[in-house]
Amino acid sequence: MENPVLLTPRYWEEYELIDSGGFEKLERFGSVVTVRPEPQALWRKALPEQEWERLAGAVFRRGASDGAVPSGKRSQADERGTWDVRPGVAGQWKIAYAYKDMALRMRLGFTAFKHVGIFPEQAENWDFIYDSVERIRSGTDGRPAVLNLFAYTGGATLAAASAGAAVTHVDSVKQVVGWARENAAASGTDGVRWIVDDAAKFTAREVRRGNRYRGIILDPPAYGRGPDGEKWVLEQHLPALLDDCARLLEPSGSFLILNLYSMGLSSLLARSTVKDIFRPDRFGAPDEKFGELYFADRAGRQLPLGVFYRAFFG
Numbered sequence: 001m002e003n004p005v006l007l008t009p010r011y012w013e014e015y016e017l018i019d020s021g022g023f024e025k026l027e028r029f030g031s032v033v034t035v036r037p038e039p040q041a042l043w044r045k046a047l048p049e050q051e052w053e054r055l056a057g058a059v060f061r062r063g064a065s066d067g068a069v070p071s072g073k074r075s076q077a078d079e080r081g082t083w084d085v086r087p088g089v090a091g092q093w094k095i096a097y098a099y100k101d102m103a104l105r106m107r108l109g110f111t112a113f114k115h116v117g118i119f120p121e122q123a124e125n126w127d128f129i130y131d132s133v134e135r136i137r138s139g140t141d142g143r144p145a146v147l148n149l150f151a152y153t154g155g156a157t158l159a160a161a162s163a164g165a166a167v168t169h170v171d172s173v174k175q176v177v178g179w180a181r182e183n184a185a186a187s188g189t190d191g192v193r194w195i196v197d198d199a200a201k202f203t204a205r206e207v208r209r210g211n212r213y214r215g216i217i218l219d220p221p222a223y224g225r226g227p228d229g230e231k232w233v234l235e236q237h238l239p240a241l242l243d244d245c246a247r248l249l250e251p252s253g254s255f256l257i258l259n260l261y262s263m264g265l266s267s268l269l270a271r272s273t274v275k276d277i278f279r280p281d282r283f284g285a286p287d288e289k290f291g292e293l294y295f296a297d298r299a300g301r302q303l304p305l306g307v308f309y310r311a312f313f314g
Contacts, residue, residue, distance in 0.1 A: 021045035133163035154180030
């Protein structure tokens, strides 16, 4: 059995975790520096408060928010709030990410759920997606089909499409899918089918249709609602969703990614759940990796930002 690993993205130029501590993080997204809540930053800040105040262009404050915004993806614990934005700081801006021949451009903006439209730790998985699609294409004709569930603003979708996949992008929030389409246009990617739907319902219909995929990406929240009020609770509904994904994924020449963001859930749990369903008698022994995604701040503190399991079935 392999051991869990710690992975951090290697190719970001337009993102940096500057400092963390006191249950907050100080981040640079391109030209904009933000302060956001971070429940896992248990330690003290390395920089003085005056330096945080000097650097920050926008600070998220928990509390009531009047605006409906394209977000609400991650967790029931993601409380609404408002941003204190310094004069001269734009409400929307773009950043870029590059890996090999992949050149992504994504629009960011301030939302009422503390998010800005990107989860930068996922760039480590974007690289894996790009490499996996390239690997599949080297042995097949055409564009391999990839399914991205709970797809948010589309970083994983763009990575797969950039490598030549035909991607089905599924998210339950219409505004978020529109945001992802903006990012695809800015990145010059095509070959994406955009779906506003509940992930579990869509996947079940795909099973009934007999469709198959070469890659499946799952980035589920701990708790959420579908477009028609469908209730999603991770611990209750994830195994059934994975059952359907196992019916959709080709047993060889394919890949799977599962991300979990709930505090208290481990990568061993993710691995055991997947392997109970994606059994070796059908999928063989995968080339797998599991562990935590993190960023280190300038003081060297490693901030955990979610667990992952990913596998390539050869």
